[in-house]
Amino acid sequence: MDSLSFTVVTHSPEETKALAERLGTAVEAGTVLCLVGDLGAGKTLFTQGFARGLEVAGEVTSPTFALMNQYNGRLPVTHFDLYRLEREEELDEIGFYEYAEDDRGVVLIEWADKFLDALPEPYIRLEIERGEKENERRLAFFTTEEDSALWRALTKK
Numbered sequence: 176m177d178s179l180s181f182t183v184v185t186h187s188p189e190e191t192k193a194l195a196e197r198l199g200t201a202v203e204a205g206t207v208l209c210l211v212g213d214l215g216a217g218k219t220l221f222t223q224g225f226a227r228g229l230e231v232a233g234e235v236t237s238p239t240f241a242l243m244n245q246y247n248g249r250l251p252v253t254h255f256d257l258y259r260l261e262r263e264e265e266l267d268e269i270g271f272y273e274y275a276e277d278d279r280g281v282v283l284i285e286w287a288d289k290f291l292d293a294l295p296e297p298y299i300r301l302e303i304e305r306g307e308k309e310n311e312r313r314l315a316f317f318t319t320e321e322d323s324a325l326w327r328a329l330t331k332k
């Protein structure tokens with residue numbers, strides 16, 4: 176399981192987006208990022224910043240109804256939202272494994288914790304929680320492998 180964690184507290188949507196953008200600039204192909212947190216925690220907002228760092232042009236929207244959106248940036252980006260999925264078998268039907276196991280691109284998965292057993296390893300997990308103040312968020316990252324570009328970008332000063 177996760178052996179390493181790194182936590183960042185942000186105080187505004189802009190700060191979360193800027194952090195995500197910096198990580199998106201560094202991320203390498205084959206990275207799977209699982210986004211965990213309540214409704215309105217900031218999973219989509221984080222993805223928007225991350226996509227910007229990956230040089231995705233145009234708007235990144237929530238795939239809650241589409242279940243999956245794809246973008247072309249510096250690398251292909253696949254963005255899943257599993258909120259509306261009820262059964263693990265549906266992952267097959269939406270082509271989840273084809274994309275999640277294709278290591279030429281980057282995959283972000285909102286509500287990934289619904290189907291933890293089904294996720295392709297290794298992955299980085301990001302848990303977003305609300306803080307005490309209105310716009311405060313605690314972003315806790317977990318990984319089993321610190322040897323990735325994303326992790327290095329996250330933990331370097």
Ligand SMILES: Nc1ncnc2c1ncn2[C@@H]1O[C@H](COP(=O)(O)OP(=O)(O)OP(=O)(O)O)[C@@H](O)[C@H]1O
Pocket residue numbers: 185186187188189190191192212213214215216217218219220221237239258285309310311312
């Ligand atoms: N520090 C912060 N970081 C991220 N978002 C913040 C922060 N402070 C306030 N917000 C607000 O929280 C909301 C996050 O919404 P977002 O759609 O990203 O959530 P989500 O986790 O994707 O929710 P859902 O589960 O419905 O998809 C936005 O309205 C954003 O402006």
Ligand SMILES: [Mg+2]
Pocket residue numbers: 218219220237256285
């Ligand atoms: Mg969302």
